[in-house]
Amino acid sequence: MAANPKKLALGRGLNALLSPEDQEVLQQAVREGFIPLDQIKVNPFQPRDQFDQQALDELKQSIEQLGIIQPLTVRRVGPGSYQLISGERRLRAARLLKMTEVPAYVVDTGQQGMIEMALVENLQRKDLNPIEIGFALARLQEECNLNQDQIGQRVGMSRPNVSHYMRMVKLPPDIQWSIRSGDLEMGHAKVLAGVTPIEVQLDLAKRCLAGKWSVRTLEAAAKALMAPRTPSPSTPAGKIPAATGPYLQVQTRLSRHFESPTRVQVQGNGKGEIRIPFTDTDDLNRLLDLIFDGTL
Template identity: 40%
Template sequence: MAKANKKQALGRGLSALLKDPENNIQSAQDEGADKVVGNIIELDLDYIEVNPFQPRTNFNEETLQELATSIKELGVIQPITVRKLEFNKYQLVSGERRFRASKLLGLETIPAYVRIANDQESLEMALVENIQRQDLDPIEIALSYQRLIDEINLTQEQMSERVGKKRSTITNYLRLLKLDPIIQTGMRDGFISMGHGRALISVEDTSTQLDIYGKVLENELSVRATETLIKNYNATNEVTVPSKEKTNEENTPKFIKKGINVFSEYFGHKIDVKVSKNGKGKITIPFHSEEDFNRIKKLIEGAK
């Protein structure tokens, strides 16, 4: 208990230091900077602006409300990270969902790590932290990797070290940006998975790529069926839906046809259901990356 009180008192002391106009810490060389960096303070929400480098562009209102409810009951467990711009002005580096949820609740302060960083460092911190911790969709992750290449001048090998991902994983994400923007949007909206996108990349002609994408949506093709369709197209130059996929659809019981979309919408993937003649069956939830697996895990945990 004494340790917790000491930590809270330290936070109040740092808050007072930062609010003193005579101690306007803006660089690591300024007096008192060593007392700020690496410590947690209670920071006024009104002093914080959102990060223009934030790779996440979609914030689900329902999940934000759920986070707000959790914060109301338990508080902000993990502090946000900000960088100091000038006196009483800070910019988010990471933790925008916690920031937004706290504002929804009408809170006045939030626990925050204060960093001193320039624009380039802030961009790199924001991108790397979000790639590692946030539930970004595959296109958002790909765009974050591309920004690290374009704006921070990192090689794929350097990115692999920074974000703790295999170079091949980074390459697979970056290749998604070669897809037609319509298909990228479909992936961001959850109509197709990263596995579908990776299959479609092998089709170079844009109009054919869009034609196949339309068939995938129309027939709710699995990743495997999409790969078969593309393989047949490469052999015949004709976009034909695999007959096996149609047969499976025709043999699917009505109660599954009516309910499967609920599963697919919830998990953001085409869910595979197999039913035997005795009525017993199996539901398969696919995932296409570590991030995708963790996203599904969070959904299941949140439903308990």
């Protein structure tokens, strides 16, 4: 059940994120040598809010022996005052070592550029947990007025993946915390995001944690809870009965593919319908991507 982090292969550098004007700013960034540590403020747009203590200790030892090899990147916000864009782990390690100054590049970028640069720098260099990624992507949408396609282009993710991560921020706080801590994996989160109502969602997460379920086990339990009941013989005329037999297998396959409790309903004459619920327009766009990309 513990998380098994894998490096996000975004395949995009800052050039994929910034406009030509911003690229020129970075290319002409001035190295100011050493900046007093007490003049650098932490970037409020930093998406990472949890740091691995062991990794931080290892970085501290490395800096103690070799110094800071890669300068921090900051922006000037006033006389003798800078705001961090990237390099918070290096900054934290320097403070632990009680250093008085650190090497840094100074760039001039707007607030939107800061958000984007901080996000991409962290995604490419140090894995965030799924919740941190989700909140960071949500901020790109809300504060930079970007849609999911634009976000995907900037961070090198497909739109379905962007949608998956952004759905994480809508999960209840208790479930979010279990994902942050690694007790639930991304696969568990995807399954739980498709479960309604919230009471069932929380109960299922609790059972999953207690039983240390695999993603497949959780998926099966979720499907059992969300599956429609077998209609009784007194089903009103004109009402389409729930799926049975081979249609039930199709329903299960569709639910797994769309990560949503899909319904297949078939009448005696073979006619019927497929219903795929969605929670909002972003979820609808996610479903449309899955329908039209030809992977089913």
